[in-house]
Amino acid sequence: MSPPLTTLKAIKPCASDTKSGAKPAAIRQRLGRICRSLTVITLVLLLSFEAAIDVFKPLKMLNFTGFTGMNQYYVVSKLPEFLSSSEHPDVIMTGSSLLLVPAVRCDEHMHGKKARFDHYYYRNVIDSYLRADYLQKLIRERAGNHLIIANLGTLAGMVSDQFLIFKKSLGSGKKPKLLICDVAPRGFLDRNRKEYDKTPVYIVLADYTCLGDLIKSKADLNSICVYAIGSLWRYFHDRADYRTVVMRLLAHVSGHPADMFTASMAPKGGTSPPAEQPKSEITAKADDVPDYVEKPNTLSDIGGYEYMYQKVDRRQMKKQLEFLEQTLELAQQSGVKVLLVKMPLTNENKILLDADISADLNRQIDAIAAKYRAAVCDPSMEHDYSLADFEDSSHMNRSGGEKFFDTLSKKIIALLSDR
């Protein structure tokens, strides 16, 4: 090990030192020894590494490789990031991409940025967007309220996902004054998301440990230590993600399955392990060519909705309605106001859903809202929305967004000023 140092206490000025120079020399000597200490240099190196991680975010940079884990999946990566942040928003918006696209379009216009319409932008900016600056601005201008709004909409988010996001937010000490829930029909009926516990949001958040969970579950010392260190040390918090990258990279190079689970899923006697992540799910590379030209609305997503609404699963709808009820119940218990928003959609989209089911769904949503005294807002009652207000059959563009946020801002102001 390093050569023995003399006792810290024993470092005294030499006899030859002058009275005035002795003390600074001793301090310099002591500081020099501290700076040469292995422990101190190691700590400095670790702190530098942590700072570099914070600046470069290597996991995000590695996303295009397909080796990153679920936490880095562009659809949900913002959720753990938000929950572990120190931000305490006044308003939390949960729902689907119906909330994200208009927010991005209005915000980029407000900040004087050019709108982008390429694949990379959708996945890396829109789907992981956390803000609603334009809405905040409207509220500030109209009521002088400096509210912080967190946009936690997730691509193809279900109502059950909204419940989990709200629950984990409360568990992380982020209690908003108002919770805004998107109650568009897709969140209750999406055939692609039949099992509520298999959605990306659920997979990422179900095991996400927040302080609230630890307290409730009377966690052991080990879990508390892991949580405490993870809260203070970013790299430690993300360690499983880094491990996943290394293991998947090694698996890729060697041709072996990354873990026991993947190995057990491989065909018997087969040598090719299943792919880690579908290619379509892998984030596009940052150097993809940006596309700044807004395309005419060709209702590009209508096929997806057709499929989703074709065979409505009543049990799924009932389950999702139960989650809505649980969300409102939790909000009531926690003293959080709720605003249910019936998202504007194009007529082409609306007519795909059987009228009876649509009416039944609306009736049940209204009944649940009434039971828990939650406010319901239908922006289509205030503004007319035409095809020109949408990018496709469901996502509002900037003009649709401005109408939408106009209604929403008024409603938020009214709700928050209503004591």
Place this chain on the structure above:
Amino acid sequence: MLFNSFQYLLFLPLTVLLFWTLPVRWRLPMLLVASYIFYASWIPAFVLLIGALTVFTWLWGKALYAAAPEKKKLFLGIGIAVNLLTLGTFKYANFAVSSLAGLVHMATRQTADWSVNIILPLGISFFVFEFIHYLFEIYRGNKPIDSFVLFALFAAFFPTQISGPIKRYPDFQAQMLEEKPLRLTYFDDGLSLILIGLAKKLLLADNLAVLVQMGLASPFSYGALELWLFAYAFAFQIYFDFSGYTDIARGSAMLFGYHIPTNFNMPYIAQNMADFWHRWHISLSTWLRDYLFIPMGGSRGSKWRTYRNLFWTMTLGGLWHGASWNFVVWGVYHGLCLIAHREFVGVKDKLTQLRFVFDCKLYRYASIFITFQAVCIGWVFFRVQDTSVAANIVKRMVLLKPVFAPGEGHEFLVLKQSLPVIVPITVTMVVVLLLLNLPLSRLNELRAFQRLPVFFKAAYCAFLVLALVTFLPDNSAPFIYFQF
């Protein structure tokens, strides 16, 4: 509380902080209380047992010191007997009863369901060995420890409490009595040792365990070459596990300014079995030499008497490791190996005309290779509890029959593409460790790490921290030697 647990990560800094901030007179009592808290974190009731044995040995040591010369032997005998009786009751009662039941079954063909199910108090073997050493040294004329706090702390000092290294009291007492000022080197040396120890345990031993476990799940479905690979894997696993533990123990002690003995000195470059035991678990082998082999007569008598003493020392040493026949077989095997080595040395000394062969480098490397293979065969008996299974594995390994797994052609099962990536990683690890064993040991001999400029050492430590954090398993296995 495991060294590789978060509880310890909290406990250690807190204790270190208290130690260095308290007035000097309170430091040792505080360390004693902390050590008992550490022990109580397993099964609190056993604190009473260890406490009682400590009080007895301390008082008995005083009585032994004060006893008339002609009665000293009797006092020593009683002191050792009480300690061994305690060890025997808690560690070997189950074994004795089940072995007796086995004998009854063999004789009468009737199954005797005798079991006593006594829980083994952690670290009792190490406590008892330190107490026996203490009594022996007083018998040999050393002065007993006056203060009970000092004696209790010598026995219970938490870094060495569960798995050693087995300390010697004159040296440790001198360190306890020394008034230590706070030095930065304690932290530099201590923390780097702890990091290296954790890396050995969590990055190497725990991963190698995966391969060993895989091999032992169905040993006879593998060929001889793969069985050798598993034996090598276990050899490195147990080395990194135990030497990792020792490094953490030494590093933890260093944070309080205490130096405790080393336990390993590159054991896998040993050139013969005697050399191996000078390098492996040094604190135990020197204890066995000083308090078992020498009192039995050592090598003072005839050749056969020396062989007898060697044999019994190693057999009892094997039994000390665990109350199971496989440890006895392991001890016997090492006893026989040591005897064989002595015989060989005798023959070698007579062959003066072949001295140039024995002095050449190739002979040295061949000796290291053969000794390592012999040690690995021993590890099979150590690891596989069923001695007949172990014997069969060794038979296949030695006879190289079958070379490859039965029914698999000329392929290795461990290289099958369908196995998770951790398997080829660990196989690579074993191969790399085999290849680097000599060069790394040479670097270690040259104290290469210690000679590095401090910045590189710090970079190495920071890298270890990040590697540990990244690959930290959710549940790390306890250290192998905790069961002894």
